[in-house]
Amino acid sequence: METKIEPISLVDTVTKRLEAAIINGQLAPGERIREQVLAVEMGISRGPLREAIRRLEGRRLLERTANIGVRVAELSPQKLDELLTVREALEGMACRLAAERISDDEVAQLRALLDSHAELKDVSSGAGYYQKSGDFDFHFRIAKASENGFLMSMITGDLYDLLRVYRYRSSTMQGRAGAALDEHRTIVEALARHDPDGAEAAMRKHLRNARIHSQLAVQQMEMAAKAEAN
Amino acid sequence: METKIEPISLVDTVTKRLEAAIINGQLAPGERIREQVLAVEMGISRGPLREAIRRLEGRRLLERTANIGVRVAELSPQKLDELLTVREALEGMACRLAAERISDDEVAQLRALLDSHAELKDVSSGAGYYQKSGDFDFHFRIAKASENGFLMSMITGDLYDLLRVYRYRSSTMQGRAGAALDEHRTIVEALARHDPDGAEAAMRKHLRNARIHSQLAVQQMEMAAKAEAN
DNA sequence: TTCGCACGGACTGTCAACCATTTCCGGGGT
């Protein structure tokens, strides 16, 4: 028996559907959720739905006010900045640990990944792909190489999901692809040298740039929105 | 109207009771939880109990296997080490941010706090108090001074709760009180200088020492247990 | 007109009973 089928509960699927709905904007930030309505829409009963909501509550995707209802978490540029700062701390540490433990094989895989990115960068339609799976893959592999279960689940799980809710597109998208690739290479080289300090510093710098860049982008968006309002 | 009374739901109280039961060991690690039994014991119905369980699941205090049941999270020295490593990353970052933003007033409060610790250290029965509220207070204030909501809630909430489940007693308890106090002072001085790098480094060093020390303590305990088994 | 207040609908919070499905355990039979 190769594939051990693991039964998926309704709560799990509902949780994912809710999560997806929040991420793609079907449920707008701040929007109120009514249990009965949603339960009927999804064709389930209130029980599992409530349990799913509790989970997302714990992950800060939903906020509940007693006797009032549940709302989709409100976002703000400031909160995004805070989140990205936490990411700096966690991924920096992950990168440090990875530098101590990473194998030559894993380093080779990372290099190959970056090479493929370099090629895609030239393709006009490539940028989308780059962001979508490539960049995540890079950070994901490093988190995994840290061999710290908590760190990994936070980086690739909770944190990543939250960032998606914030509609955060890795700032590599916003004209930083070239710079990001260079930074990625710097990180990999530090990992290859098994240089914890260098690796952490490189990752921190990379994410700090991404964070600052994203804040600038947000500010520009707000400026544009304000200009349009006049 | 100062205190706006906010209604507490059954789920909230149940969550806290479960949490407390896990922390103080009434529910042993790895122990299985049966919904119906527990629901009857607590005098509630299965609904709210299940919702509370889902929450603690999200906080990794409980682990669920589909169709089998819920168990209290299993602990291991390795996981504790991983957790303390995450703490290093988060509190290090918090300390860095705090150094940039902390006010003279807050610095003065921290100094006063450490002075009171220094006095207590001499009192024989003081060690317990020192750990119980004092050490937490120190780290709590710094997390707060970081002015990063996510960081703070992680450090003083999720992370702290998990550590309590691991029965982790800040290693200041284990004969490190004196050294810890010195390290605390180093941290505060860096904060007073508004020196982010120094503050982060000092906090990281402090927590690294605590982590290593705790691992040593765990090893000793295991050695002792093994010796006793013979 | 405007403020205040009571009424009623709507929604959350909780409970209870019920059924389906799966797991677990023990008693067979081979």
Next chain:
DNA sequence: ACCCCGGAAATGGTTGACAGTCCGTGCGAA
């Protein structure tokens, strides 16, 4: 000794009901 099968028990999910709270509406009074 091993395997298989049946029943007990626990989880997973559904339904329906009801209490409590919140909120908007509309009426009445200043």
